[in-house]
Amino acid sequence: MANSTMVTEFLLVGSPDGWDLSFLYFTVFPMTYLGTLLGNLLIVTVTTADQNLHTPMYFFLRNLSILDMCYISVTVPNACVNSLTGNRAISGAGCATQTFLVFFCAYVEMLFLTIMAWDRYLAICQPLQYLFIMNPQICVRMTLATLISGVLYAGVHTGNTFRLSFCQSNVVYQFFCDVSSLLRLSCSDTTSNMILILVSIIVVGGGCFAIIIMSYIHIFSAVLKFPTRAPGKAFSTCTPHILMVSIFLSSGTAVYLRSSATSDTLQDMVLSAFYIMVPPFLNPLIYSLRNKQVKEAVRRVMQRQLFSGKYKRNKYGTDVTHLNSIMRK
Template sequence: MVNSTMVTEFLLLGSPDGANMSFLYFMVFLLTYLGTFLWNLLIVTVTTADKNLHIPMYFFLRNLSILDMCFISITVPNACVNSLTGNRAISVAGCATQIFLVIFCACVELLFLTIMAWDRYLAICQPLQYPTIMNPQFCVRMTLVSLLSSLVYAGVHTGNTFQLSFCRSNVVHQFFCDLPSLLKLSCSDTTRNKFLILLSAVVVWGGCFFLIVMSYICIFSTVLKFHSRESGKAFSTCTPHILVVSIFLSSATGVYLRQSATSDTLQDVVLSAFYTMVPPFLNPLIYSLRNKQVKEAVRRVIGIQLCSGK
């Protein structure tokens, strides 16, 4: 990696409005991070402590919350430190690690959301076969497959990126290292890298999106045959997942398929912040506010803690 580049370190973007706004950016990043971490930690605690939530749907919701805590921890704490200290430097190895982990978490999140859509399809459209198919062993295997395939996916993209030469500049116009920003800095031919991003977006992201859409087409066609009360209950379990998928896919698409030549620095920062910070922040809020079982479980767990405290 060191031999393939003339750059020994990269400089991340500081506060776009100068030093006067650094503290404001620090507070925004810090509050978003703490809110995200605490909300997701609450979901993990509740889905673990409440035995009523020990079902496949909440098994993947717990995994999603753990993943979101890791996802936002990759970029935001470092951005907070940079805003306070003004030290924008990050080593080439550190930049490669950050890119690898961001891609890995994004891919795992997409696969988890796809599995959760299929889980809802089985629960609503094939309820008799649901316990047989979605058993604990199958859930664990699907989790391991998601993690291992995402490792390969992230490794391919990261390896291809750091085979390039970076000799134009070492200033990354982002608050963290990401693929589009680094491709702009390369003095090598990046056609293959851009083609790989497009191909993976079509095959992996497009394939998952297709499976999610097909799952919900089958779900809605089945739900419309129910009575009004049963259909409302089915929709209430699907709505949070639809919102989460929409937020995540729209923000990720905006980051990786935007036109580099026409996007300015501020637009890049806003899109990347939305992609890495907003979905992890909103996921637990959407699931806890829209899901009666989660809200009731939160009350039970908090009530138990209060009683034990007395």
């Protein structure tokens, strides 16, 4: 310890020894990132432009889409640039910022998914009180409370991680600053860190999962009492959210169990990439392809844009702005 040098920067080695993953960083990562941005931007645009989607459910869906764009932007662009330039160094402050943002986005996404499950429970099981309980002020306050608690949650975990001493290797075998990889590099006692992570997973993850499960138990029991055609519509409303929750929780659980059970670098990187990239990428696909209201809203928005474009032309097919410029000349 007396002759050791304290680590001031880290090296994000995105390719384990003996593996050349440059193909992923040049093709799969950019395409997934671009698809995630375009899909979630479409949901944000449609839910904002269409008045029929100005409801609490689509308010939180819009927030979830914005969060997903931020979530994948924290890690994937930096990994692609590092692979392209060959410069994989990241400063200690940059690594701490990336860790903070990953914790923040994962925590807030879990709470948004929980709130959306509770929203569906109120809409189906208590329809008469739904608009009174889920009024715009309550939705905004829940969103602000989620964001503020996310800042505190990420701050505690990031501060607890970077108070450690890193005086051994500075090579992180990940494409981003992953906490489990950083803890393996520390020369300090990481027992308190592991306890904090375990407690937070049990409290936050377990609590949110319990609320989601209880919400859908009540939803399914109430739906079975509906008329013959009503259950299908109710189930189709809840199915996209069930799929999204299942994907997010299963991928997060797989990352946690894998990192605690073994330190195989390639499998850790694959699971981490799945956890970081797949849920944000599938979110717009699930909510747009399986949701009739979203598809109808997309059609209405496109029709309005086409109609407004045709309206600018006169009966001879000449653009009005072009005709005005000719008359001025």
